[in-house]
Amino acid sequence: MTERIREFLRHRREDGPCLVVDLDVVRDNYAKFARALPDTRVFYAVKANPAPELLAMLAQLGSCFDTASVVEIELALAAGATPDRISFGNTIKKERDIVRALEYGVRLFAVDCEAEVDKIARATALVGAEGVKVFCRILCDGAGAEWPLSRKFGCEPEMAVEVLEHAHRAGLEAYGVSFHVGSQQGNVGAWDQALASSSAIFQTLAERGIVLSMVNLGGGFPTRYLKDIPAVEAYGQSIFEALSRHFGNRIPETIIEPGRGMVGNAGMIEAEVVLVSKKSRAEGETRWVYLDIGKFGGLAETMDESIRYAIRTDRDGDEMEPCVLAGPTCDSADVLYEKTPYPLPVSLAIGDKVLIEGTGAYTTTYAAVAFNGFPPLKSYVI
Amino acid sequence: MTERIREFLRHRREDGPCLVVDLDVVRDNYAKFARALPDTRVFYAVKANPAPELLAMLAQLGSCFDTASVVEIELALAAGATPDRISFGNTIKKERDIVRALEYGVRLFAVDCEAEVDKIARATALVGAEGVKVFCRILCDGAGAEWPLSRKFGCEPEMAVEVLEHAHRAGLEAYGVSFHVGSQQGNVGAWDQALASSSAIFQTLAERGIVLSMVNLGGGFPTRYLKDIPAVEAYGQSIFEALSRHFGNRIPETIIEPGRGMVGNAGMIEAEVVLVSKKSRAEGETRWVYLDIGKFGGLAETMDESIRYAIRTDRDGDEMEPCVLAGPTCDSADVLYEKTPYPLPVSLAIGDKVLIEGTGAYTTTYAAVAFNGFPPLKSYVI
Numbered sequence: 085m086t087e088r089i090r091e092f093l094r095h096r097r098e099d100g101p102c103l104v105v106d107l108d109v110v111r112d113n114y115a116k117f118a119r120a121l122p123d124t125r126v127f128y129a130v131k132a133n134p135a136p137e138l139l140a141m142l143a144q145l146g147s148c149f150d151t152a153s154v155v156e157i158e159l160a161l162a163a164g165a166t167p168d169r170i171s172f173g174n175t176i177k178k179e180r181d182i183v184r185a186l187e188y189g190v191r192l193f194a195v196d197c198e199a200e201v202d203k204i205a206r207a208t209a210l211v212g213a214e215g216v217k218v219f220c221r222i223l224c225d226g227a228g229a230e231w232p233l234s235r236k237f238g239c240e241p242e243m244a245v246e247v248l249e250h251a252h253r254a255g256l257e258a259y260g261v262s263f264h265v266g267s268q269q270g271n272v273g274a275w276d277q278a279l280a281s282s283s284a285i286f287q288t289l290a291e292r293g294i295v296l297s298m299v300n301l302g303g304g305f306p307t308r309y310l311k312d313i314p315a316v317e318a319y320g321q322s323i324f325e326a327l328s329r330h331f332g333n334r335i336p337e338t339i340i341e342p343g344r345g346m347v348g349n350a351g352m353i354e355a356e357v358v359l360v361s362k363k364s365r366a367e368g369e370t371r372w373v374y375l376d377i378g379k380f381g382g383l384a385e386t387m388d389e390s391i392r393y394a395i396r397t398d399r400d401g402d403e404m405e406p407c408v409l410a411g412p413t414c415d416s417a418d419v420l421y422e423k424t425p426y427p428l429p430v431s432l433a434i435g436d437k438v439l440i441e442g443t444g445a446y447t448t449t450y451a452a453v454a455f456n457g458f459p460p461l462k463s464y465v466i
Numbered sequence: 467m468t469e470r471i472r473e474f475l476r477h478r479r480e481d482g483p484c485l486v487v488d489l490d491v492v493r494d495n496y497a498k499f500a501r502a503l504p505d506t507r508v509f510y511a512v513k514a515n516p517a518p519e520l521l522a523m524l525a526q527l528g529s530c531f532d533t534a535s536v537v538e539i540e541l542a543l544a545a546g547a548t549p550d551r552i553s554f555g556n557t558i559k560k561e562r563d564i565v566r567a568l569e570y571g572v573r574l575f576a577v578d579c580e581a582e583v584d585k586i587a588r589a590t591a592l593v594g595a596e597g598v599k600v601f602c603r604i605l606c607d608g609a610g611a612e613w614p615l616s617r618k619f620g621c622e623p624e625m626a627v628e629v630l631e632h633a634h635r636a637g638l639e640a641y642g643v644s645f646h647v648g649s650q651q652g653n654v655g656a657w658d659q660a661l662a663s664s665s666a667i668f669q670t671l672a673e674r675g676i677v678l679s680m681v682n683l684g685g686g687f688p689t690r691y692l693k694d695i696p697a698v699e700a701y702g703q704s705i706f707e708a709l710s711r712h713f714g715n716r717i718p719e720t721i722i723e724p725g726r727g728m729v730g731n732a733g734m735i736e737a738e739v740v741l742v743s744k745k746s747r748a749e750g751e752t753r754w755v756y757l758d759i760g761k762f763g764g765l766a767e768t769m770d771e772s773i774r775y776a777i778r779t780d781r782d783g784d785e786m787e788p789c790v791l792a793g794p795t796c797d798s799a800d801v802l803y804e805k806t807p808y809p810l811p812v813s814l815a816i817g818d819k820v821l822i823e824g825t826g827a828y829t830t831t832y833a834a835v836a837f838n839g840f841p842p843l844k845s846y847v848i
Contacts, residue, residue, distance in 0.1 A: 099562075131796055131838045152796040155839030174796050174838070176741045176756045179817075180481075197743035199816060223745060234798040236754070240746035267798075359558045361579035363605060364622035372618070374558045380832065384762075387769070387799065408617075414513055414534040414556050416616040416649075417769065434581060435561075450762065453835045453842040456513045456556070457537030460835040 085396070085441060089352055092466050101355040101377040102462040105133065105444050107141050109350035113316075114145050117305075117342060120320030124338040127171050129303055130156040132343025132445040133351070137465040139163030142346075150341040154181050157188055167191070171300075173262075173341065175200060175221055175237050182207040186216070194262060194300075196221045196239045198250045205254035217259035218251045219300055220244040222285070224278045229266020229304065230390055238263065241281040245288050252294050260298030260336065261285050267344060268391065269304035272314050272322040276329070283330035298337040299327075305340070307348025307442045310394050316345070344445040351444025353377060353461070357436045358412055371407045373428055375438065378411010378418040382461035383440070384450035386420040394441040399429035407432075413456040467778065467823065471734050474848050483737040483759040484844040487515065487826050489523050491732035495698075496527050499687075499724060502702030506720040509553050511685055512538040514725025514827040515733070519847040521545030524728075532723040536563045539570055549573070553682075555644075555723065557582060557603055557619050564589040568598070576644060576682075578603045578621045580632045587636035599641035600633045601682055602626040604667070606660045611648020611686065612772055620645065623663040627670050634676050642680030642718065643667050649726060650773065651686035654696050654704040658711075665712035680719040681709075687722075689730025689824045692776050698727070726827040733826025735759060735843070739818045740794055753789045755810055757820065760793010760800040764843035765822070766832035768802040776823040781811035789814075795838040 086106045093104065117126050127150040128142050134156060139149070140163045148169040149160040160170050167189030172182070175196040182193070182204055195201050195218050208216045223238040239247065248258040261282040265274040279299070286296050301323060306313040327335045359374040377383060385391040395409075406425035411418035420426075432438075451460035468488045475486065499508050509532040510524050516538060521531070522545045530551040531542040542552050549571030554564070557578040564575070564586055577583050577600050590598045605620040621629065630640040643664040647656040661681070668678050683705060688695040709717045741756040759765060767773040777791075788807035793800035802808075814820075833842035 129796075134836070134839065151839070153839035155836070155841070159839065174794075176792075176794050178738070178740055178758065197741070199743055200741060203816075234801050234804065235745060236792050236798045236801055237796070238745070239743075240748075243746050246747075356560070358560055359579070359581060361581055361621075363617055363620070364625050365628075366622075376560065380766075384834075410558075410618050412556075412558050414511075414619070416618045419616050419618055422616065434585075449834060449837045451835050452766075452831060453833050454516070454537070455831045457516065457533070457535035457541065459537070 085352060085439065088466055092464065093354055098462065100459065100462060101353060101381065102464060103351050103353050103382070103443060103447055105135060105138060105347065105351040105463070105465045107137065107350070107465060110138060110141065110347055111145065113346050113350065114142060114147060116316045117340065117346070120316040121323065121340060124301070124340050127339050127341045128346055129341045129343030130160060131449065133347045133448060134159050135463060135465045136163060138347065148339070154184050157185055157190060161188060177203065179203040179207055183211060186211040186213045191216050192259070193218050194221055195247060195251070196237060198247055201247060201251045201254055201256065205256060208256065215257065217257040219260040219262045219298060220247045221262045222278065222281055224263040224265055226266030228269055228271035228274050230268035230270070241285055244285050248285070248289060248296070249292065249294060258289065258294050258296060260296045260300060262300030262302060264302035265304040267304055268306045270306060270313060272318045274304065275301060275323050276326040279326045279330045286336070296336065298339065301338055301340045303341045303343050303345065305342045305345025307344050307445065309442050310392050347444035348442050349444065351447070353382065353440040353443040353447065355438050355440060357432060357434055357438060360432060360434055370425060371405060372410060373407045373432060374410050374412060376412050377461065378413060378420060380413055380415065380418055380452040380455040381411060381458055382447040382451040383411070383420060385446050389421055389423055392421070393443065395426065395428070396439040396441065397429055397432055397436060399431045399436070402429040402431045404428065405430045413458065415456070467734060467821065470848055474846065475736055480844065482841065482844060483735060483763065484846060485733050485735050485764070485825055485829055487517060487520060487729065487733040487845070487847045489519065489847060492520060492523065492729055493527065495728050495732065496524065496529060498698045499722065499728070502698040503705065503722060506683070506722050509721050509723045510728055511723045511725030512542060513831065515729045515830060516541050517845055517847045518545060520729065530721070536566050539567055539572060543570060559585065561585040561589055565593060568593040568595045573598050574641070575600050576603055577629060577633070578619060580629055583629060583633045583636055583638065587638060590638065597639065599639040601642040601644045601680060602629045603644045604660065604663055606645040606647055608648030610651055610653035610656050612650035612652070623667055626667055630667070630671060630678070631674065631676060640671065640676050640678060642678045642682060644682030644684060646684035647686040649686055650688045652688060652695060654700045656686065657683060657705050658708040661708045661712045668718065678718065680721065683720055683722045685723045685725050685727065687724045687727025689726050689827065691824050692774050729826035730824050731826065733829070735764065735822040735825040735829065737820050737822060739814060739816055739820060742814060742816055752807060753787065754792060755789045755814060756792050756794060758794050759843065760795060760802060762795055762797065762800055762834040762837040763793060763840055764829040764833040765793070765802060767828050771803055771805055774803070775825060777808065777810070778821040778823065779811055779814055779818060781813045781818070784811040784813045786810065787812045795840065797838070
């Protein structure tokens with residue numbers, strides 16, 4: 085909670101829940117990443133929060149951008165990024181979207197199978213593009229991460245060798261390897277195993293005459309919610325050691341793709357208590373607290389109670405009691421914390437404001453377009 | 467899949483996934499509800515699909531509307547419904563939204579606790595409204611339902627007696643009882659237990675001089691996905707029998723709130739296969755099929771693989787194989803069916819169209835506003 089956000093909210097007159105993002109915090113986060121990993125280029129994961137003011141500031145600071153779609157590429161370009169600073173990092177792309185990206189000048193693409201390489205090769209031929217680079221994403225087990233990581237992206241390392249060889253034969257530059265250690269990764273050593281696999285891929289391909297250049301270290305850098313998290317410096321140190329361990333004195337070019345780690349702690353949601361009630365008069369009956377924001381209004385990451393946000397109220401000195409916390413829609417799945425009830429002040433009342441911290445990332449864009457008629461989450465970047 | 471939808475899609479030129487809703491099917495569904503429950507008023511649950519053309523047709527057919535917010539009330543009014551045909555059915559309402567609803571002429575409100583009654587009483591006094599009716603929602607265990615039903619809405623029946631008495635004392639009309647047997651309810655007898663509780667509440671309050679008038683039977687009427695479902699007539703028959711059993715010859719006024727049952731089978735989503743791949747060359751490795759629509763683009767009800775849609779392709783005669791089915795975003799949680807892989811043709815290829823049936827309800831409005839830069843689900847009502 086920054087003084088600037090406090091001041092902004094004091095003067096806000098509009099109704100309804102909102103997110104406020106403080107650019108000073110983002111600037112500070114960018115500087116921390118740059119200091120902690122001085123030889124690594126930062127590709128901000130636009131999907132975490134694509135607010136134009138945020139992208140413009142990051143572009144000015146020298147950030148590159150990891151994008152998931154043509155719309156995100158257009159946002160990065162509009163923010164002032166040149167196409168050589170944009171990666172089309174989604175492994176699942178329509179061929180016509182690859183064509184559009186190439187036409188915009190984007191030359192860096194993620195793949196995880198030969199079919200995706202073929203799309204890029206065909207699109208490259210169609211556009212007549214040159215210097216098109218692909219990196220292959222490998223699977224990573226994600227142990228230590230708080231947001232579920234499935235096998236959705238990436239392939240087994242042995243297959244990555246073939247995919248990159250296929251790209252090379254198709255006239256693309258087999259540029260490197262990427263992986264993702266899992267979102268909200270609390271273990272600073274989580275990069276080690278994937279870097280060992282990456283190094284093996286580099287070596288196997290070198291023996292076949294294909295020299296890779298880059299390792300994309302992905303995201304996973306956490307935001308502080310309720311539990312303390314390691315400092316960015318600790319991640320930088322651990323990653324550098326793992327790079328040295330596995331690549332010796334031939335450390336490749338590296339990039340990182342922070343999203344949550346860049347904007348999570350820069351934002352705060354202000355919401356309102358709509359109702360406080362109990363289901364019966366029985367002794368020990370749990371209180372339900374209903375906010376005007378829920379799973380479908382921006383707090384999708386409470387799915388399976390994965391992310392547990394810090395919630396502040398004006399009554400935090402008072403006696404606390406575990407409550408079920410729920411959203412405002414007529415959907416019984418719109419409950420934030422029930423399996424592990426959330427401690428809130430007994431004195432919390434209808435109409436009170438609550439502040440949900442660490443909500444700068446993965447909130448506004450997850451909001452449903454109009455579920456139950458509720459508008460998407462309002463956002464202010466200050 | 468109706469001939470009208472097939473014809474529409476044949477001529478569609480725009481890109482991207484879309485939902486097409488056939489109004490003829492909705493008209494037919496409305497007629498079936500009216501026939502199956504001839505003495506029951508239909509309050510269409512606007513949240514299931516608030517498309518203006520759909521609401522306008524239902525208004526013309528004589529339907530009433532169950533709304534979750536002021537925006538939905540405005541949609542119903544704009545569709546031609548008079549305020550006496552609108553219920554503000556959300557038990558979680560801001561007091562200022564109750565004021566606005568009263569100003570629009572709405573007089574029927576859901577509650578499940580005394581605090582909500584107090585809001586309505588204060589708002590009624592402020593507006594100077596008369597004839598304001600409240601019904602109290604009671605908890606129902608939801609056994610037999612496919613979409614998770616939590617304890618989010620409703621109170622224990624014993625408390626409902628107090629809540630309605632409180633409303634009566636506050637000068638509101640204690641109008642009745644409501645419950646919800648759980649969405650996609652496959653058991654036609656699911657209403658029985660809640661009707662027994664409702665009858666007991668009627669009786670207890672009658673002994674205290676308060677005469678209730680109405681039982682709101684809620685929604686829960688299913689749409690056919692992969693499994694067969696009972697006919698609407700069977701629900702009507704079973705509900706009528708339960709009403710007779712518990713209320714004898716003093717059957718109260720009743721209303722139903724179908725949403726899924728009214729529009730689910732009227733809609734179909736057309737999507738595109740963006741990628742088909744495997745994660746390794748290992749024997750028996752599962753294929754992954756990625757569509758251009760996923761959990762955040764409108765198929766939110768695949769959460770925990772709750773709703774299993776029927777998916778049709780042009781290659782359905784070919785050999786089938788269980789696949790993991792996933793959406794297009796860079797979010798590892800955006801996987802539709804993985805725990806129970808979905809059988810799809812082995813010949814299914816990148817660029818193929820697939821048809822996802824029974825998607826008229828709870829799709830467009832769940833779509834994220836811009837996750838990963840992807841636009842919300844397009845919708846056509848024909």
